[in-house]
Amino acid sequence: MAYVAVTGGKEAIEQSLKLLEIFRKSEEDLSVKCIRENMGLLIDKIMSEAGFYSEEYAALALKQCEGSVEEAVFLLRAYRSTLPRNYYSNAIDTADMRLIRRISAAFKDIPGGQILGPTYDYSHRLLDFSLAEESQVEDLQSKDSQAEETGEQKETSGTPGAEGLAEEVSGEDIRCQRVTDLLKAEHVLEDVPQDDTPPFDVTSNLITFPAPRSARLQTFARSDAGFLGGVAYSSMRGYGAVHPTVSELRSGYVEVCVPYVMDENEEICIGEILVTEVEALVPSHTESEEEFDKMTLSGGYGLIFGRNENKAIAMSIADASLEKPGDTPSQDEEFVLTHGDCLEMSGFISHLKLPHYVTFQSKLDRVRTKEEV
Numbered sequence: 370m371a372y373v374a375v376t377g378g379k380e381a382i383e384q385s386l387k388l389l390e391i392f393r394k395s396e397e398d399l400s401v402k403c404i405r406e407n408m409g410l411l412i413d414k415i416m417s418e419a420g421f422y423s424e425e426y427a428a429l430a431l432k433q434c435e436g437s438v439e440e441a442v443f444l445l446r447a448y449r450s451t452l453p454r455n456y457y458s459n460a461i462d463t464a465d466m467r468l469i470r471r472i473s474a475a476f477k478d479i480p481g482g483q484i485l486g487p488t489y490d491y492s493h494r495l496l497d498f499s500l501a502e503e504s505q506v507e508d509l510q511s512k513d514s515q516a517e518e519t520g521e522q523k524e525t526s527g528t529p530g531a532e533g534l535a536e537e538v539s540g541e542d543i544r545c546q547r548v549t550d551l552l553k554a555e556h557v558l559e560d561v562p563q564d565d566t567p568p569f570d571v572t573s574n575l576i577t578f579p580a581p582r583s584a585r586l587q588t589f590a591r592s593d594a595g596f597l598g599g600v601a602y603s604s605m606r607g608y609g610a611v612h613p614t615v616s617e618l619r620s621g622y623v624e625v626c627v628p629y630v631m632d633e634n635e636e637i638c639i640g641e642i643l644v645t646e647v648e649a650l651v652p653s654h655t656e657s658e659e660e661f662d663k664m665t666l667s668g669g670y671g672l673i674f675g676r677n678e679n680k681a682i683a684m685s686i687a688d689a690s691l692e693k694p695g696d697t698p699s700q701d702e703e704f705v706l707t708h709g710d711c712l713e714m715s716g717f718i719s720h721l722k723l724p725h726y727v728t729f730q731s732k733l734d735r736v737r738t739k740e741e742v
Contacts, residue, residue: 392435393433393435399432401425401428401429401432402428404428404431404432405424405425405427405428408428408431409675409676410675410676410677411431411436411438412424412427412428412431412675413643413673413674413675413676413677414438414594414675414677414680415427415430415431415438415441415442415445416445416674416675417590417591417594417673417674417675417677417680418438418442418591418592418593418594418711418712419441419442419445419446419449419591420446420449420572420587420590420591421445421446421448421449422642422674423445426445426448427441427445430442430444430445438711439711439712439715442711442712443712443715443716446712456627456628456639457627458625458626458627458639459626459627459628459636461623461624461625461626462623463619463623463644463646463672464546464547465544465623465624466544466619466621466622466623466644466646467542467543467544467621467622467623467641468484468486468543468544468545468619468620468621469484469486469487469543469620469621469622470484470485470486470487470488470618470619470620470621470676471483471484471486471543471545471617471618471619471620471621472484472485472615472617472618472619473548473615473616473617473618474614474615474616474618475548475614475615475616475617475650476548476551479545479548479551479617480545480546480551481543481545481546484543484545486620487676488678543621545619547617547648548616548617548648549616549617549648549650549668552616552650552666557666558650558666558668559653559666559667559668564582566581566583568583568587569581569583569584569587570587571584571587571588571591576588576706578702578703578706579702580702580706582688584706585688585691585702585706586670586672586684586688588706588709588710589671589684589687589688589709590672590673590674590684591710592684592709592710592711593709593710593711593714594677594679594680594683596708596709596711596714597680597683597684597687597709598679598680598683600683600686600687600690600698600699600705600709601682601683601684601686601687601690601699602683603697603698603699604686604687604690604697604699604700605686608697608698608699609690609693609695609697609698609699609700610690610693610695610697610700611651611669611686611689611690611693611699612651613649613650613651613669613685613686613689614649614650614651615647615648615649615650615682615685616648616649616650616668617646617647617648618645618646618647618678618681618682619645619646620643620644620645620646620676620678621643621644622641622642622643622644623641623642623644624638624640624641625638625639625640625641625642626638626639627639642674643674643675643676644672644673644674644675645671645672645673645675645676645677645678645681646671646672646681647670647671647672647678647681647682647684647685648668648669648670648685649668649669649670649671649682649685649686649689650666650667650668651666651667651668651669651689651693652666653666653667667689667692668685668689669684669685669686669687669688669689669690669692670684670685670688671683671684671685671688672684687699687705690705691705
């Protein structure tokens with residue numbers, strides 16, 4: 370907006386916006402539906418950082434801003450700020466998640482089995498040139514063939530993972546108990562008392578430090594995935610005290626319910642959302658061999674919109690890191706919570722493109738004066 374004050378600024382801005390529209394459009398129009406159905410992981414990333422669950426609007430924002438994640442998040446947050454908040458949903462019990470993927474790095478055999486689900490973890494990471502000529506018809510035929518093969522595997526294989534995957538393809542709901550329940554039964558996992566304090570809303574209130582854990586988790590859920598990954602990576606490399614084991618990673622659908630207006634003891638389900646949840650475990654005492662005899666475990670927690678596994682794991686590490694006192698960057702609450710917001714981050718960097726004529730000329734005059742002296 371500061372450029373309006375420059376001579377010819379208004380006309381230049383109008384021409385810039387026209388040129389932007391020319392760059393955005395292409396000969397082959399990309400529909401919002403196509404973006405939503407083919408860019409699922411990108412859609413999930415944008416919804417997470419925007420704190421706004423709408424695949425349709427996330428796809429629309431992506432189309433409007435040529436695929437820029439920062440701009441799409443900006444658009445969604447701006448739109449979100451115009452919406453009324455009619456209800457507060459009840460707390461979601463993720464133990465009742467309708468699973469599409471569920472693994473544990475802590476145990477090989479877990480009740481319900483390891484459900485691999487859709488993931489790139491086991492792919493070869495080789496560029497598939499055949500996708501350039503892939504048609505929609507061929508894609509549908511391939512999916513039907515995979516469903517038939519998986520159905521046959523269910524009849525011949527007794528492994529939980531194969532059966533779970535077959536159930537997923539066949540449309541049956543998969544629900545499993547938590548892995549941490551096994552550790553609680555052995556009394557090696559620290560029991561955290563239930564906190565009935567209303568969650569802190571970072572979108573309506575200014576964070577003060579030390580911040581409540583609910584404010585931390587909400588801030589992490591909306592943080593830039595790259596920044597949060599960097600914080601977690603620094604902690605695991607030694608600039609922190611956390612190198613966890615993923616007790617359980619699960620992705621699936623959970624119901625969102627609100628209190629019934631006529632009876633607060635009743636609730637109404639208003640829909641489902643896809644989330645990724647991670648529980649990471651960290652030894653509470655690992656300073657000496659003797660302490661392993663009495664080792665207890667504490668945990669970090671991550672919950673993210675959509676299929677966003679690396680960010681959910683990074684969130685659990687950052688959460689656990691802030692629970693441990695220390696002077697490393699990943700344990701500095703104010704540093705981690707203040708600098709992770711992608712919108713504020715990109716906005717502060719982008720403001721450098723605005724005119725700084727007065728401040729720069731002032732600095733330049735001081736240098737010139739000093740040279741003359």
